[in-house]
Amino acid sequence: MYLSRCIAAAVACAAAPACAATYYVAPAGSDTAAGTEAAPWQSFAHAQAVAQPGDTVWFRGGRYAYTRATTSCASRRAAVAGIVLDKSGTATQPIRYWAYPGETPVFDFAGMKDDCRVKGIEVVADWIHLKGLEITGAPQQPDNRLNHESWGVWVNGNHDVFERLDLHHNMGPGLFIKDGGWNLVLNTDSHHNYDPYTSNGAGQSADGFGAHISAGHPGNVFRGCRAWDNSDDGFDLINAYSPVTIEQSWAWQQGYLPGTHTSLPAGNGNGIKAGGYSGRYVPNGVKHVVRFSVAFDNKVSGFYANHHPLALDFFHNTAFRNAVDFNMLGIAPDGGPVYLGTLRNNLAYPDGARLKVAGADSAANSWDLHLALSAADFDSVAATGWDAPRKPDGSLPDVPMFHPTAASAVVDKGVDVGLPYHGKAPDLGAFER
Incomplete structure (x- = not known):
């Protein structure tokens, strides 16, 4: 009886998160060490080799420098x-790979x-969680x-979480979801990314965030993210055949040499490019959702449909000081231009002069x-x-920008689109009073 109880307890412990292991990695550690806080490992590769589902690997502060890839380049066009x-x-x-508090x-x-x-x-991999890491270069x-x-x-995994990452000065996108579904990019910053040696022009491909996923991989979400x-x-959903949601996110100053307002001719310069299929009409396009987000000071458009073949949802967004605040340029089945989009409760400041929305389903926005x-x-x-x-x-930080005052003309001027609000009706823009 005692032995049976012990066996049952051991099995229960093996299956319980409370029994999961904790390991430590530090730049000055050693992969021959015990992986404890006092004797940490040195490499991510070794930590992954040992870690099992439910385990947490704490990375201590400092610089982890990489000088070569895990494999050699099969060709000059390959990826490593x-x-x-x-x-x-x-x-x-x-499996959690987290920054030490x-x-x-x-x-x-x-x-x-x-x-x-x-x-x-x-x-x-699927079901992993990266948190608090800085990734550069x-x-x-x-x-x-x-x-x-x-x-x-x-990324080509499923059900992964990328939280509180700081992605910067990469020669391409900070974070790119190639495929996989139900991934969450949460409270992450991606900035000062620039690709000077890209074959079709310097600056052409360094987005803050990208998701170019194939069909059958829904559920990818960017929430609380910033791209500048x-x-x-800032955000690019071109050629995404599964729906993506961008919410409570901010994008500014794209399309320039990072840190300046010097235009890069090859850099597209949109805050949130929410769709499109390389300028082609496709019959199996999907609807993306952009809501409670802010785009400003971008070289071209703040919010951009990018020749998408069907109406995208833009709810409760704020745009200002872009060349075009909201650009709903879509594509018709014959390849001709048409303006598509469902726009509700959006705000373009100070007025609606910088818009390309004629023909789209636009109502209860500040310009309407x-x-x-x-x-x-x-x-x-x-x-x-x-x-x-x-x-x-x-x-995201508590900043005062574009939060409506009590007497603001945007208070209670929206319509109910099934999202939370206070008062008699929703306020316009990304911030509810």
Whole structure:
């Protein structure tokens, strides 16, 4: 009887998250060490080899420098990775790769000299959770102009979480979802990414975030994310054949040499490019949703349908100081231009002069209501301060910009689209009073 109880307890413990192991990695550690806080490992690869579903790996602060990929370049057009995550967790026991509390582990791939495209971190595993990591330097080689971008994080997994990442100065997108479904990109920043050696022009492919997924992979969400100072677009959903949601996210100053307003001719310069299939009409396009988001100071469009073949949903968004605030350019079955989109409760400041929405389903937006908005309608209309530090839980900072005042003309002027609101009716724009 006693032995049976012990066996049952051991089985229960093996299946319970409370019995999962905790390991530690540090730049000055050793993979021959015990992996404890006092004797940490050194490499991500070793931590993954040991970790099992339910385990947590804590990365201590400091620089983890990579000088070569896990495999060699099969050709100058091939792609290799500095780190490959290919061990999956489970629905109830994900594998967690987290920054040690209060510290910042920096994964730096700038020293890699592989003569092909580079994925800083390649994720093909399911049910893993990356949190608090800084990822930078995914390179292109200056004498190899045969390729498009490299990538900071490249994803082809399912049910993964990418939380509180800081993705910057990569020669391509900070984070790119190639395929897979039900991935969550949460409270993550992607900025100052620039691809100077891309074959079709410097700056053409370095988005903050991208999702170009195939059919059958729904459920990808970007929430609480910020993209700024990227040479191409902030968010790019071109060629995505499964629906994607972008919500409570901000995008500004795309399409320029990062850190400047010097235009890059090849950089597209859209804040949120929410669809499109390379300018072609396709009969199996899908509907994406963009809501409660802000786009400003982008070289071309703040919110852009990008020749999408069906109406996308744009609800409760704020745009200002873009060349075009809302551009709903779609494509008809015959390949001709048509304006498509369902727009509700959006705000273009100060007026609706920078719009391309004629023919789209546009109602209860600031321009439809002919609101004469001024700075007095908001706590602030500043274009600076949006990159303020995040709150301790990683959520977006509490900034006053475009939060309506009590007497604002945008208060209670919206219509119910099934999203939460206060008062008699929804307010216009990304922020509810």
